[in-house]
Amino acid sequence: MTGNRKWNNGETNNQNKKAKIVCTENLAHEYSRRDENGNIIEIVRAIDGVDIEVEQGDFIAILGANGSGKSTFAKHLNGLLYPTEGAVYIDGIDTTQKEKLLTVRRTAGMVFQNPDNQIISNVVEEDVGFGPENLGVPTMEIRKRVLDCLKSVRMQSYRKRSPNHLSGGQKQRVAIAGIMAMRPKCIILDEATAMLDPVGRLEIMDTIRSLNQEEKLTIILITHYMEEVTKADYVYVMQEGKVALKGTPREVFACTEKLTECRLTIPKITQLAQELNRAGLPVPGDVLSEEELLACLKI
Amino acid sequence: MIRDITIGQYYSTDSLIHHLDPRVKIAGTFLYIISLFTFHSLSGYLFAIAFFCGVAALSQVPFSYLARGLRPVIFMLVFTAALNLFWTPGESFFSWGIIELTWEGVEKTVFISLRLILLVLGSSLMTFTTTPNQLTDGLERLLSPLKAIRLPIHEIAMMMSIALRFIPILIEETDKIMKAQAARGADFETGNLIQRIKNMLPIFIPLFVSAIRRAGELALAMDARCYHGGKGRTKMYPLQYRLTDLLAYAVCFFYVGILIIFVP
Structure with missing residues (x-):
């Protein structure tokens, strides 16, 4: 991107920001706890001053322990929650514009945690068609899209089946296809792998990586599994509603102490590399994969 | 199964x-x-x-x-x-x-x-x-003239098809809860009728809680997929x-x- 952005005046800077696929400005969200009589007993600031910018085609990961505000943040990107302070722009559109809500939701599709609770229809292909049906896409176009999307998540052979007979990973792939069928520019996965077994988790990671690389979709992966973020372009770590750490996976994993403070643990392989490094072996402390570690050890 | x-x-x-x-x-x-x-x-x-x-x-x-x-x-x-x-x-x-x-x-x-x-x-x-799905579709179309007198036909049909989708899931959940309660010593087999109905309470409360939670999540998922009622909706397989x-x-x-x- 243009390096001269820094030297531009504020207005152009703002224009640039709105050109990003996802952009939040000093985003904060508060919700209030009430007692039985409806009196506010506590105001919780779930997110507090988050600035995130995502370029079209990026693969971003947002890491955080339970209660770090990462899910609340995700719901802002889809117009499911509105900011208390600050603003969210999706493809240049402010999410608080009610009349553009459908455009926002179509541009940034969201996959949720529980595979069972986001499949609406009794037949796989009809479920994938649910989004386009809501958008008023013509019948023949829906059928074409559904087939394309099921192919891109490799579920086309299940299209006439009932979702009840699928595994968790397969159901999540159907849910991703359901979002893809709305032709989004960006997919947000809100802990979409948290309820899956390791095989299902791998399936989903493979699927979203290929969507990112082949279809050039922007991916925002929200998770607390460190292994899943190693392939991301950029990582944000959230703690108590704030961005505590950001950088490439390599940069982030190097900050072991800070991560521990955020109640996160680095991937096993990086841990091993750091231990080896401490023991005096010529291994860097920011290894991300087994192959990389092996390559280092062979020298 | x-x-x-x-x-x-x-x-x-x-x-x-x-x-x-x-x-x-x-x-x-x-x-x-x-x-x-x-x-x-x-x-x-x-x-x-x-x-x-x-x-x-x-x-x-x-x-x-x-x-x-x-x-x-x-x-x-x-x-x-x-x-x-x-x-x-x-x-x-x-x-x-x-x-x-x-x-x-x-x-x-x-x-x-x-x-x-x-x-x-x-x-x-x-x-x-x-199939139950076809029946729902057919009923929705046959009853659609009643929309003129403000009967929520589309909503009722949507509710029916969602109910059909969740019945097996909730049955499975009931089974799980029953096993979990039995493992904690709950007894569903003995006692008179009233006693047995009372014993079912530890099944129904968690079941209802979970059903309501599921409904909330499903509503969010439907929102996220641009559902906004029957207006301007097309069908993948129109009758x-x-x-x-x-x-x-x-x-x-x-x-x-x-x-x-x-x-x-």
Whole structure:
């Protein structure tokens, strides 16, 4: 991107920001706890001053322990929650514009945690068609899209089946296809792998990586599994509603102490590399994969 | 497996009747049920039976399956038959103690039982040949004129299809909760009726909580997929009449016409 952005005046800077696929400005969200009589007993600031910018085609990961505000943040990107302070722009559109809500939701599709609770229809292909049906896409176009999307998540052979007979990973792939069928520019996965077994988790990671690389979709992966973020372009770590750490996976994993403070643990392989490094072996402390570690050890 | 349960009694084959538009089947069944009350002669019954047998043969649903549809109404059948048999006044041909049989009673019993049987068989033939989803779709389209008087037809149909999707999931969940409670020493087998109902409470409360939580998540997921009611919605598989559907309508009306005009 243009390096001269820094030297531009504020207005152009703002224009640039709105050109990003996802952009939040000093985003904060508060919700209030009430007692039985409806009196506010506590105001919780779930997110507090988050600035995130995502370029079209990026693969971003947002890491955080339970209660770090990462899910609340995700719901802002889809117009499911509105900011208390600050603003969210999706493809240049402010999410608080009610009349553009459908455009926002179509541009940034969201996959949720529980595979069972986001499949609406009794037949796989009809479920994938649910989004386009809501958008008023013509019948023949829906059928074409559904087939394309099921192919891109490799579920086309299940299209006439009932979702009840699928595994968790397969159901999540159907849910991703359901979002893809709305032709989004960006997919947000809100802990979409948290309820899956390791095989299902791998399936989903493979699927979203290929969507990112082949279809050039922007991916925002929200998770607390460190292994899943190693392939991301950029990582944000959230703690108590704030961005505590950001950088490439390599940069982030190097900050072991800070991560521990955020109640996160680095991937096993990086841990091993750091231990080896401490023991005096010529291994860097920011290894991300087994192959990389092996390559280092062979020298 | 509990997930394999089928709702309703759909019998899956590839027959002409199965491929008919659900609206034809719903309207046809309705017409057939009404037609059963338009005659009171033997020829009428024979004609109605012949029509049913013709459709049943076309549907390729085995007769043993169709007969199963009668099971829930056996008690009612026996009860009405007995009432008619013993309490119809007329020319007596057999009497033993207080029991008195009349020719009129026998005739009435046979006809009323036939009418009931045809009624049940006719409507179960529809559920045997139409999936619950198709039924919901068909009902939504047939009832859509009622939207004019502000009845939420689309919403009701959406609720029905969501209910159909979640029944197996909730059944499985009930099973899980029952096992979890049994593992904590809950007892569902002993005690009198009231005791047992009380013992079910630890199943129902978690089940309701989870159902409500699921509903909330589902609503979010539907929002995220741009659901905003029935307005401006298109269908992936819209119901469309084909030639066979129109022919089927013609056959139904032909049948009712003959019954009304020629059969006393």
